[in-house]
Amino acid sequence: METLFFVIISLVAIISAILVITCKNPINSALSLIMTFFCLATYYVMLDAPFMAAIQVMVYAGAIMVLIVFTIMLLNIRVNATQKHSHKVLLGSILGIFTLINTVVLLFKSQAAKPVVGGYTGEMIKNIGHSELIGREMFTTFLLPFEITSILLLVAIIGSVILAKKKI
Amino acid sequence: MGIEILGLPMMYYIVMVVKVLVAFVFVLLTVAYATYAERKIIGHMQVRLGPMRTGWHGLLQPIADGVKLFFKEEIVPSQASAFAFLVAPLIALVPAFITFAVIPFGGTIELFGYKIPLQVAAYYDTTAGQVFDVNVGVLYILAMSSLGVYGIVLAGWASNSKYSLMGGLRASAQMISYELSAGLSIVAVFMLSGTLSLTKIVELQSGFGGFEWYIFKQPLAAFMFFVCSLAEINRTPFDLPEAETELVSGFCTEYSSMKYAMFFMAEYANMVTVCALTATLFLGGWNGPFAVAVPLLGPVYFVAKVYFLMFFCMWIRATVPRYRYDQLMHLGWKVFIPLALVNIVITGIIGYFI
Numbered sequence: 001m002e003t004l005f006f007v008i009i010s011l012v013a014i015i016s017a018i019l020v021i022t023c024k025n026p027i028n029s030a031l032s033l034i035m036t037f038f039c040l041a042t043y044y045v046m047l048d049a050p051f052m053a054a055i056q057v058m059v060y061a062g063a064i065m066v067l068i069v070f071t072i073m074l075l076n077i078r079v080n081a082t083q084k085h086s087h088k089v090l091l092g093s094i095l096g097i098f099t100l101i102n103t104v105v106l107l108f109k110s111q112a113a114k115p116v117v118g119g120y121t122g123e124m125i126k127n128i129g130h131s132e133l134i135g136r137e138m139f140t141t142f143l144l145p146f147e148i149t150s151i152l153l154l155v156a157i158i159g160s161v162i163l164a165k166k167k168i
Numbered sequence: 169m170g171i172e173i174l175g176l177p178m179m180y181y182i183v184m185v186v187k188v189l190v191a192f193v194f195v196l197l198t199v200a201y202a203t204y205a206e207r208k209i210i211g212h213m214q215v216r217l218g219p220m221r222t223g224w225h226g227l228l229q230p231i232a233d234g235v236k237l238f239f240k241e242e243i244v245p246s247q248a249s250a251f252a253f254l255v256a257p258l259i260a261l262v263p264a265f266i267t268f269a270v271i272p273f274g275g276t277i278e279l280f281g282y283k284i285p286l287q288v289a290a291y292y293d294t295t296a297g298q299v300f301d302v303n304v305g306v307l308y309i310l311a312m313s314s315l316g317v318y319g320i321v322l323a324g325w326a327s328n329s330k331y332s333l334m335g336g337l338r339a340s341a342q343m344i345s346y347e348l349s350a351g352l353s354i355v356a357v358f359m360l361s362g363t364l365s366l367t368k369i370v371e372l373q374s375g376f377g378g379f380e381w382y383i384f385k386q387p388l389a390a391f392m393f394f395v396c397s398l399a400e401i402n403r404t405p406f407d408l409p410e411a412e413t414e415l416v417s418g419f420c421t422e423y424s425s426m427k428y429a430m431f432f433m434a435e436y437a438n439m440v441t442v443c444a445l446t447a448t449l450f451l452g453g454w455n456g457p458f459a460v461a462v463p464l465l466g467p468v469y470f471v472a473k474v475y476f477l478m479f480f481c482m483w484i485r486a487t488v489p490r491y492r493y494d495q496l497m498h499l500g501w502k503v504f505i506p507l508a509l510v511n512i513v514i515t516g517i518i519g520y521f522i
Contacts, residue, residue: 027252027325034318054307062314063344066321070340073325073333129303131364 006046013039026072030065037061048122051131179282180291187288191268194471198478199436200230206482213486240425245328248422252326257423257430260319263312264437270305271444272367274454274466286454286467287367305366306358309445310351313400316438317343320402320419323431327422335418338408338493343400345500350396352508356389356515357382357449370453383450388511390450392504394477397446399500401438404485408493443477444470451477 016035023029037060044053125133138146204219204226211218219226244253274286276299283292290301302308317340324336360382361369373380383390399406408418420431447453447470456469491499 025249027249027322031252031255031318031322050302050304051307054304054311057311058307058314062311062317062347066314066317066340066344069318069321069325070337070344073321073337073340126300129363129365131304131307 002046009039009042009046027069030069030072033068034061034065037065048125049130051134177282183279183282183284184288187284187286188269191273191288192265195265195268195437195440198440198474199433200234202436202439202478203233203432204230205478206485209479209482210486213483234429237429238426242427243422243424245422247328249326249328252322253422254427256319256323256326257427257434258319259322260316260434261430261437263315263319264434264441267309267312267441268444270302270308270366271441271448272301272370272453273444273470275463277463285367286463290367299367301365301367304364306354306364306369306449309441310347313438313441314343314347316401316434317347319431319434323423324419327419329422331421332419335421339402339419342402342406342408342496342500345497346396346399346406346504349500349504349508350393350400352505353389353392353396353511354449355508356386356511359512359515359519360385366448366453370448370455373452374455381450381452381455386450386511386515388507390446392508392511393449394442394446396500396504397442398481398484399496401435401442403435403439403481405488405490406496407490408496439478439481440474443474443481446477447473 013036016032016039019032020029020036023032037056041053041056041061044050044056120133207229208218208226219229222228222232244250269288272285272287272290276283276285276292278284285292285299285301287301289305290299292299320339320343321336324332324334324339327333357369358364361372363369363372369382373382402408420428423431451473453473454466454470456465458465
């Protein structure tokens with residue numbers, strides 16, 4: 001049952017991912033990308049990670065994609081159907097196939113694809129709660145990376161303010 | 169009840185379907201009669217009678233409206249982007265409805281020896297002896313409400329009309345800004361409750377005859393959340409995306425027939441959801457006198473609280489004039505977000521010392 005569900009979701013994910021790069025209209029591409037993010041969120045739910053799923057929908061589908069759609073609307077990008085980029089398509093496909101082969105070889109040769117048995121079981125996540133577990137790890141083991149990330153974000157905010165407002 | 173499908177008893181599936189149907193019908197009926205109630209209440213507040221002709225005191229008005237909209241001609245503008253134009257009302261409507269999956273509308277009732285929590289996305293685990301619901305209920309609601317904006321943005325863009333586009337642009341800017349402050353204002357509630365599960369948040373507010381409600385512990389958060397949610401769902405006084413005086417009808421100018429009705433339903437369904445969420449987070453959910461002893465009283469209290477808040481929304485609509493756009497942005501970014509952050513810091517400091 002779960003495998004069947006996984007196959008269906010994967011089909012939707014792959015089709016919408018293909019649509020992202022093939023749609024002529026930028027808004028339709030953006031919509032397909034949202035669909036792909038949704039499928040990713042579904043994978044997180046199937047992996048007993050509801051917090052990640054909620055954050056995935058909230059941040060990627062809800063915030064970042066809204067900004068992208070907003071930009072497309074503001075710039076009002078016209079579809080340029082007459083232009084053809086056959087050379088670029090060829091170059092891109094060769095690069096893509098090369099990367100795919102590379103990834104497959106790496107996955108099969110290295111240990112990265114092997115499942116790792118960790119301390120967190122599905123039962124534990126169900127009883128304690130996924131967000132509680134993530135919060136505990138984030139503010140104890142990974143406190144320093146967390147703080148560094150927040151400083152990075154602060155830098156980004158200040159940078160964008162300075163770029164946007166030449167005269168303060 | 170001995171039959172099992174995929175390791176779960178037959179009763180589980182029956183109960184799930186019934187719960188989904190009940191929640192769905194409740195929201196639909198409330199949406200239909202909220203339009204009637206709104207016209208009637210605003211009418212009486214402005215010393216008018218409101219709808220009177222269809223049925224006794226206009227009680228059949230929502231049905232007449234529905235039938236009328238259903239039989240109107242569907243018009244798709246020739247220059248519109250067809251797919252996005254068709255899909256936009258659906259995207260607006262669906263998040264408003266599926267949010268109801270995680271809101272608890274009652275305690276746990278027992279039927280034929282099977283315990284049923286009155287919440288769509290929840291079940292009673294007999295081996296663990298407790299109710300499991302969506303562990304990240306509030307985040308789920310925030311995530312779904314952040315998707316509602318797409319319906320409006322797409323409607324504005326796909327119509328290929330400048331009024332619609334202006335409406336869509338305003339809507340997206342407004343909803344992003346207010347989503348932020350609404351989300352930040354309820355962080356203070358999580359800090360008190362220590363959980364994101366809505367069932368547990370309701371349980372924590374059950375004691376002392378209503379004085380454990382979070383509205384008394386977090387009055388500022390409650391106020392900010394309600395106002396920001398009103399702005400997020402484009403209710404008056406923040407209904408700039410469809411400001412009639414400036415933009416004809418905003419993002420739904422080019423829409424007709426059932427597609428227009430779907431935007432209308434989405435607006436009211438969002439209102440029901442926001443009121444239900446406010447009631448759950450700040451007004452104790454289904455708690456009330458004797459609610460634990462008589463489980464069927466829980467839904468009654470919950471519905472009463474939701475309807476009171478909806479009345480409050482309509483009252484605001486009849487009283488407060490519409491904001492100007494720059495005032496709206498100023499309020500969101502320079503007043504509510506700093507206030508929410510200060511509220512979080514104060515809650516943290518007090519929580520550390522108590």
